[in-house]
Structure formats: C-alpha cells, structure tokens
Amino acid sequence: MSxxxxxxxAGEVVLAARNIAKSYNGVKALKGxxxxxxxxxxxxxFGENGxxxxxxxxxxxxxxxxxxxxxxxxxxxxxxSSSTDARNHGISIIHQELSLAPNxxxxxxxFMGREITGPTGVDYAEEERQVRRLLAxxxxxxxxxxxxxxxxxGQQQIVExxxxxxxxxxILIMDEPTSALSATEVEVLFSVIRDLTAKGVSIVYISHHxxxxxxxxxxxxxxxxxNMTAYxxxxxxxxxxxxxxxxxxxxxxxxPPAGHDFGPVMLSVRDLTVPDPAGxxxxxxxxxxLDVRAGEIVCIYGLMGAGRTELLETVAGxxxxxxxxxxxxGMEISHLPIGERIARGLALVPEDRQRYGLVQTMSVGQNxxxxxxxxxxxxVFTSIKLERALIQKSIRDVTVxxxxxxxxxxxxxxxxxxxxxIGKMLATDPKVILLDEPSRGIDIGAKAxxxxxxxHHAAAGQAVVFTTSEVNECLSIAHRIIIMRRGRISAEFTxxxxxxxxxxxxxxxxxx
Amino acid sequence: MTQTSANRMSSQVSPVKGTRNPIKxxxxxxxxxxxxxxxxxxxxxxxxxxTVSNLLIMSSHVAIYGILAIGMLLVILSGGIxxxxxxxxxxxxxxxxxxxQGVELKPLGVILFPPVWAVVVxxxxxxxxxxxxNGILIAWFKVPAFVTTLGVMYMARxxxxxxxxxxxxxxxxxxxxxxxxxxxxxxxxxxxxxxISVLALxxxxxxxxxxxxxxxxxxxxxxAGGNENAADLSGVPVKRVKITVYTLxxxxxxxxxxxxxxxxxxxGPTAGTTYELTAIAAVVIGGAALTGGRGTVRGTMLGAFxxxxxxxxxxxxxxxxxxQTVFTGAVIVLAVLMNTIQYGARGIRQ
Numbered sequence: 001m002s003x004x005x006x007x008x009x010a011g012e013v014v015l016a017a018r019n020i021a022k023s024y025n026g027v028k029a030l031k032g033x034x035x036x037x038x039x040x041x042x043x044x045x046f047g048e049n050g051x052x053x054x055x056x057x058x059x060x061x062x063x064x065x066x067x068x069x070x071x072x073x074x075x076x077x078x079x080x081s082s083s084t085d086a087r088n089h090g091i092s093i094i095h096q097e098l099s100l101a102p103n104x105x106x107x108x109x110x111f112m113g114r115e116i117t118g119p120t121g122v123d124y125a126e127e128e129r130q131v132r133r134l135l136a137x138x139x140x141x142x143x144x145x146x147x148x149x150x151x152x153x154g155q156q157q158i159v160e161x162x163x164x165x166x167x168x169x170x171i172l173i174m175d176e177p178t179s180a181l182s183a184t185e186v187e188v189l190f191s192v193i194r195d196l197t198a199k200g201v202s203i204v205y206i207s208h209h210x211x212x213x214x215x216x217x218x219x220x221x222x223x224x225x226x227n228m229t230a231y232x233x234x235x236x237x238x239x240x241x242x243x244x245x246x247x248x249x250x251x252x253x254x255x256p257p258a259g260h261d262f263g264p265v266m267l268s269v270r271d272l273t274v275p276d277p278a279g280x281x282x283x284x285x286x287x288x289x290l291d292v293r294a295g296e297i298v299c300i301y302g303l304m305g306a307g308r309t310e311l312l313e314t315v316a317g318x319x320x321x322x323x324x325x326x327x328x329x330g331m332e333i334s335h336l337p338i339g340e341r342i343a344r345g346l347a348l349v350p351e352d353r354q355r356y357g358l359v360q361t362m363s364v365g366q367n368x369x370x371x372x373x374x375x376x377x378x379x380v381f382t383s384i385k386l387e388r389a390l391i392q393k394s395i396r397d398v399t400v401x402x403x404x405x406x407x408x409x410x411x412x413x414x415x416x417x418x419x420x421x422i423g424k425m426l427a428t429d430p431k432v433i434l435l436d437e438p439s440r441g442i443d444i445g446a447k448a449x450x451x452x453x454x455x456h457h458a459a460a461g462q463a464v465v466f467t468t469s470e471v472n473e474c475l476s477i478a479h480r481i482i483i484m485r486r487g488r489i490s491a492e493f494t495x496x497x498x499x500x501x502x503x504x505x506x507x508x509x510x511x512x
Numbered sequence: 513m514t515q516t517s518a519n520r521m522s523s524q525v526s527p528v529k530g531t532r533n534p535i536k537x538x539x540x541x542x543x544x545x546x547x548x549x550x551x552x553x554x555x556x557x558x559x560x561x562x563t564v565s566n567l568l569i570m571s572s573h574v575a576i577y578g579i580l581a582i583g584m585l586l587v588i589l590s591g592g593i594x595x596x597x598x599x600x601x602x603x604x605x606x607x608x609x610x611x612x613q614g615v616e617l618k619p620l621g622v623i624l625f626p627p628v629w630a631v632v633v634x635x636x637x638x639x640x641x642x643x644x645x646n647g648i649l650i651a652w653f654k655v656p657a658f659v660t661t662l663g664v665m666y667m668a669r670x671x672x673x674x675x676x677x678x679x680x681x682x683x684x685x686x687x688x689x690x691x692x693x694x695x696x697x698x699x700x701x702x703x704x705x706x707x708i709s710v711l712a713l714x715x716x717x718x719x720x721x722x723x724x725x726x727x728x729x730x731x732x733x734x735x736a737g738g739n740e741n742a743a744d745l746s747g748v749p750v751k752r753v754k755i756t757v758y759t760l761x762x763x764x765x766x767x768x769x770x771x772x773x774x775x776x777x778x779x780g781p782t783a784g785t786t787y788e789l790t791a792i793a794a795v796v797i798g799g800a801a802l803t804g805g806r807g808t809v810r811g812t813m814l815g816a817f818x819x820x821x822x823x824x825x826x827x828x829x830x831x832x833x834x835x836q837t838v839f840t841g842a843v844i845v846l847a848v849l850m851n852t853i854q855y856g857a858r859g860i861r862q
Binding site for chain 1: 804
C-alpha cells in the first residue's frame with residue numbers, strides 16, 4: 001500500500017477474504033474475491049446492484065457461508081457458523097434492509113437477543129441508560145421507549161446503527177447505512193465513524209453515493225458481476241476511476257434499435273401523484289408526466305426510493321394514484337383492474353421476481369401461460385393444445401433454457417427465471433411493456449439477451465419502458481433516458497449522454 | 513363406488529410408475545400405499561372387513577368427510593383455511609329439519625311444507641351465503657381466514673342451538689299427503705347397489721377435479737394460492753377467487769349436512785362437531801400444502817378414505833374409540849411430516 005499524504009499508513013490486517021466464491025442455485029454471485037481489512041481504517045466496497053457486495057458482506061458477517069474460499073481473522077482461517085458466532089468474534093453488521101422489530105421499543109431493539117439481566121430479570125434502567133448514551137453520541141433526539149414503527153425511516157436507520165455500535169465490535173460492516181439519512185445525519189455518522197477508527201475499530205462501508213463514500217474511505221474495493229475488478233488505497237483513486245471499474249469498458253448491452261419510425265403515443269401519464277404505500281405521508285411519485293410512443297424504448301434511471309417502482313406499479317394498476325391520469329392508446333385506464341389493463345395491452349414485469357413474478361408451486365409452462373389463461377380457454381375448459389402452443393412460442397420468443405415446460409420453475413437459473421417472467425407478460429401481446437429492473441440479479445449474458453428481446457419487441461412496434469439503477473443499462477438500448485429523483489423527472493437525455501451526467505442528475509455523484 | 517375408486521387408484525399409479533427411486537415412489541404415493549396397507553391389515557384381522565357390503569358402508573361414512581374435504585381442499589389451495597364447515601353443516605342440517613317440519617306463516621294462518629327439492633335448494637343457498645360471508649370478510653376486509661372462519665364457526669353453531677333450543681329434529685320423513693317425502697333418499701337409497709351419498713361424493717370429486725385441472729378458474733386458484741402477489745400482477749382476479757372458494761366450501765358443507773341428517777334421519781345442532789378438523793386432516797394426508805397452491809382432489813379423496821377406513825376398521829376389530837382418536841392423530845402427524853420431507857426436499861433442490 002502506498003503511504004500517500006492523504007491516506008493514513010496501512011495498519012495491520014485484521015480480516016481478510018481469500019478467494020471467496022458463492023453460488024446461489026447455480027448463479028455465481030461471487031467469483032473469487034481477495035482483499036484485506038486494516039485495523040482502524042475504512043474499506044469501502046463499490047459496485048452496481050447485483051455485483052455481489054451484499055453477498056460478500058453477508059459472508060464476512062457469518063450470515064451465509066461461502067461456497068469456496070476462506071476468511072482469515074487475525075492471521076488464522078476461521079469459519080463463522082452464524083451471525084452470532086461472527087458477533088462473538090467482534091464483527092457486527094448494519095444491514096441494508098432494516099432488521100428491526102417494528103412493534104418493540106428502540107431500547108428493546110438495541111438489546112434484542114442480548115438483554116442485560118440482573119437478579120430481578122432484565123435490567124431495563126441500565127439498558128435505557130446505555131441507549132441514551134449511544135443516541136446522544138449519534139446526536140439523535142429519540143426517546144428509548146418509542147416503538148420503532150413510530151420513527152421515520154432515517155431514524156430507524158440510526159437505531160440500526162446504534163445497535164451495531166452497542167456491541168463494541170472490532171469490525172463494523174455498514175451496508176448502505178446512509179440510504180435514508182439526511183445530509184446532517186450523514187455528517188454525524190461520519191464523525192462517529194472517525195471516532196471509531198481512531199479507537200482502532202475497522203469499518204467496512206458500502207454505499208451507492210460514491211462521492212459521499214470517497215469522503216470517508218481509506219481503501220476501495222470494486223466489484224463487478226461477482227469479480228473483484230480493483231483494489232486500491234484512497235490516495236490512488238478518484239471518482240472517475242471508481243466508475244470506470246464499476247461499469248467496465250467493454251460491456252456491450254446493445255444499442256437503440258434503429259430503422260423504424262416511432263408510432264403514435266401509446267402510453268401517456270399526466271400529473272400522476274402517488275402517496276407512499278408504506279404510509280410515510282409523502283408522495284413517492286409527485287405530479288409526474290410521461291409519454292411513450294410505439295416502438296420507443298424509454299429507460300428510467302434513479303436511486304433507491306426515487307419512485308420508479310411505484311410509478312410503474314401505479315400505471316399497471318397495483319397501486320392507486322391520488323391524482324393524475326393514465327391514458328393507454330387514448331383511453332383513460334386509471335379505474336380498471338390489473339386484469340383488464342393486461343387485456344388492453346399493458347404489461348408489467350415486476351422488480352422482485354420471487355415475490356411478484358413467479359408462482360413457485362407451478363411449472364415453467366404454467367408460469368409462462370399464467371397471464372394469458374383466457375387466451376386458451378374455450379367455453380368452460382382450457383385447451384391443452386392451445387396452451388402448449390402458447391408455451392412453446394413463449395419459450396422460443398424469450399429463449400428460455402429449460403428441460404421442457406413441465407419442470408418446476410425453481411429448477412431454472414436466475415436469468416432463465418427472469419426470462420419466464422418477461423415471457424409471461426410478452427405472451428399477452430402487450431402494446432406497452434413496463435419492466436422494473438429487468439436485469440436485477442441475473443448474469444451478464446442473460447442481461448444482454450433480455451435487452452436483445454426488448455429491442456426486438458420495440459422494433460416490432462411495442463412501446464418499452466424499463467427502469468434500472470445501473471448507468472450502463474441506460475446507455476444500451478434506450479432511445480430516451482429519464483432520470484427520476486424524489487418522485488419527479490430531474491432530467492431527460494437522448495442515448496448519446498455520458499455516464500457521469502446521468503449519475504449527476506440522479507443525485508448519485510453529488511456531495512450531500 | 514368400486515368403479516370410481518379403481519379409476520382413482522389407477523390414475524394415482526401412473527405418475528408413480530415414472531419415478532425410479534423407490535423412496536421417492538413411496539413418498540409420492542404415500543396416501544395410496546397407506547390406504548392399501550390399512551385395507552390389507554384389517555382384512556387379516558377381520559374376515560368381514562374386505563366385503564363389498566362393508567366397503568360400501570364404510571364409503572358412505574367417508575362421503576360426509578369427503579364432501580367437506582373437497583371444499584376444504586379448495587380453500588387450502590387458495591392459501592386459506594375454513595374452520596366453519598362443521599358448524600355450517602349442523603346449521604344447514606337443522607334448517608333443513610325445520611323446513612321439513614313446515615314453515616308456519618302466522619299472518620296467513622297457513623303452514624307451508626316445501627317439497628324436498630326446495631329444502632335442498634334453500635339449504636344449499638344458506639351454505640353459500642355463509643361461505644360468501646367468510647370469503648368477503650377475508651378477501652375484501654383482509655380479516656385473517658383463521659379468525660373469520662372461527663367466528664363464523666361459533667355463530668353458525670350458536671344459531672343452530674338457538675333454533676332448536678338444543679333439541680334434535682327427529683321426524684324428517686315428511687308425509688305423502690303433504691308431498692314432502694323423500695328426504696331419506698340421500699342417506700339410504702342406492703343406485704346400482706351403491707349408496708347415493710357415495711355417488712354424490714364421486715360426482716363432486718370428478719367435477720372438482722375437472723374444475724381444478726381444466727378450467728381457467730382452477731388455474732387461477734393454484735396461482736393465487738402459490739403466490740398471491742404474482743397472480744394479482746398477472747391479472748388473476750384474486751379476490752373473486754377467494755370469495756368463490758369459501759362460497760363453494762359453504763355449499764359443500766350444506767350438502768354434507770343434508771347427507772348426514774338423511775343418514776341419521778335426524779337433524780341436531782351438535783352434528784358435525786370437529787368435522788372441520790377431520791376435513792383438514794384428509795386434505796393434509798392427501799399431500800396438499802397448508803401454505804396453498806399444492807394439492808389435488810385425488811390426494812384429498814385418498815386422505816378421506818385413509819381416515820374413514822382406518823377408524824371404521826378399528827371399530828370392526830373392536831378397538832376402543834379412544835384409541836381411534838390416538839391413531840387418527842398419529843396418521844395426521846405422520847402425513848404432515850411426509851409433506852415437509854417432500855416439499856422441503858424440493859425446496860432445497862431449488
């Protein structure tokens with residue numbers, strides 16, 4: 001490690017990953033990662049969604065076990081059997097998805113599973129004292145007895161951080177700790193991190209806010225598609241270096257299909273306003289308007305919480321808007337149920353394919369035909385022949401690799417499962433197809449194929465809208481790139497824009 | 513009945529044949545093998561067990577549970593549960609009994625004696641209404657199925673007790689001069705030597721089987737039970753599916769109530785107590801997943817016959833009825849354990 005002026009000299013290595021690899025259901029999430037964590041320093045993991053950051057953190061904190069490779073703690077190889085085991089070795093983690101019990105108070109959440117007990121049971125007074133001290137350190141004015149569900153998201157994140165701090169760990173892993181924090185709260189968190197590192201605590205940090213992470217980090221590890229693409233101390237790197245290593249150079253996901261003219265406006269969204277479905281009291285989509293023409297591919301880029309998912313779900317009929325209109329081919333459809341919107345030619349491929357896309361108890365074929373059942377129903381009964389034909393056509397259309405239509409859906413790889421969800425909606429012969437993060441959690445080859453399928457359908461006159469949180473995907477097949485930020489369109493670009501400009505418009509590469 | 517159960521068995525064998533691994537084969541056809549084992553064991557213990565007449569008598573006992581279990585299967589496939597079937601059975605039986613006694617219209621000074629077909633229709637309508645109440649509370653008002661049907665279970669039982677003051681209607685025969693005879697037809701008559709109740713069960717099972725495997729509604733039901741969110745986003749009318757299955761379960765409970773009061777020639781308010789649990793047990797033994805989306809009519813019918821043939825067999829060889837309860841419980845636990853192994857193994861492979 002170079003000892004440049006801006007970087008503190010590298011301390012001893014406390015934890016090291018050696019050739020860590022991890023596969024889920026045959027999908028390789030990590031392919032041999034090596035890096036060191038130094039005492040009293042901050043190591044930041046950079047990478048796009050699905051690059052393997054969270055998987056790596058789960059391995060380091062004992063939540064999951066690696067398929068191969070080893071973790072070296074203080075020079076000795078070690079296997080963590082559980083997160084409790086890792087915690088006993090001084091490693092704790094702040095999860096990206098909050099893991100708090102909403103019904104319990106702040107105090108009970110912070111001491112969940114390791115209550116301080118005295119002769120008369122749990123020593124609530126002592127717990128409360130410690131919680132007050134922790135919250136004071138984090139400069140957050142929360143009463144320890146407040147139920148967590150009454151706190152806003154940012155405050156819940158502070159509680160999560162306080163819980164990790166209360167353990168007195170030697171190594172603290174923070175997976176996107178600032179995603180719901182305000183700028184001042186981030187500043188406080190950073191000063192806490194500096195205090196901790198001064199005391200010799202090592203921090204592993206993950207953030208999508210690149211510049212924010214650059215303020216605090218001492219070392220950078222960059223992951224891409226499960227591979228570690230770069231590892232360097234802070235002094236040797238800058239924003240441009242990170243972006244280059246994150247997204248890669250020769251990463252071809254196709255180009256916007258040309259040679260066809262756009263048709264009439266197929267989908268028109270006017271002043272759409274959608275309240276937070278979780279009851280946060282604000283609008284996740286805020287008076288947004290958007291027109292999409294036949295044959296056009298529109299990419300919506302934005303950070304987590306920008307309102308992309310809610311926009312698509314409202315158009316598809318899952319959420320309802322408080323105001324605004326949704327017009328499909330000149331017809332207002334806001335009042336129609338999902339089934340009728342599909343019948344009129346509007347299809348949504350949801351973001352979370354396990355929860356919203358697939359019926360795990362059904363076969364590949366039954367999943368593919370699920371949205372078009374009425375197409376092959378004659379009278380009372382379904383026609384086996386027509387259904388077979390529809391399934392075979394779908395399998396060919398989206399090139400699903402399967403041992404036949406009757407195998408369980410769970411036997412397919414992630415990429416092929418995603419193709420089944422897309423194929424299911426394409427089988428309804430939509431005029432407008434909406435896809436929420438269609439490339440989430442699938443490998444690069446499948447990504448390219450998914451985009452090729454979308455480009456093909458756009459060239460055939462369908463209107464395509466997809467969201468992504470990966471800049472590279474905006475610059476692939478989209479004719480038009482829309483940047484969403486806090487429920488509104490913050491910028492609109494054509495396909496010849498640069499990655500940096502897109503990231504700036506989304507609020508990603510801007511200092512808080 | 514021998515005809516239909518033979519069909520069912522042969523169709524059960526065919527998917528099993530394709531499985532090479534003997535353990536998997538045993539696991540997959542477990543309800544079928546259990547039924548065979550029960551029949552073989554009791555045939556050795558009692559010469560009277562494996563006779564056509566005994567099999568038919570036992571089958572007519574199974575009919576009650578079997579009809580309830582078909583409704584329960586539909587509800588469980590949707591990912592729900594229906595605890596109210598036993599009480600709806602009792603209330604419908606009592607209402608049918610009351611209708612057979614005649615409905616007095618005081619202001620007109622007349623007593624109406626509805627014909628048996630009208631009694632059947634009115635009773636089924638009542639079952640449908642109670643089932644629909646369950647479905648609407650569950651689908652529209654998001655009350656958990658367990659709680660909703662528990663409440664309806666108590667209410668229906670209470671109303672049945674109130675209507676009769678705890679007593680039983682014993683005279684269901686009707687009178688020829690009033691034109692309302694024939695109520696005993698369901699419970700006692702035979703067609704080609706087979707009890708009507710068994711034929712009714714077979715017909716309902718075939719119809720439901722067709723609905724599940726071949727109609728779009730069947731596909732909606734499997735999808736809604738397998739993953740409600742995904743089904744919803746694929747345009748499946750999930751709420752309508754839920755209301756329909758609870759309504760069907762209510763109607764089937766009413767039919768079971770009619771068959772039972774006809775078999776007993778009496779309608780009492782405490783009839784069918786804990787039958788909902790027997791129906792759930794039949795569905796579970798038949799390999800359905802309580803989480804929804806997995807299960808077949810064939811399996812459920814085998815489950816109902818396993819329970820029925822086991823408890824009747826124990827009676828025939830003279831085992832105390834207390835032991836029957838223990839045996840039934842053990843079979844249920846074993847069945848759930850096997851379900852866990854089967855679906856659990858599948859989950860790991862995925």
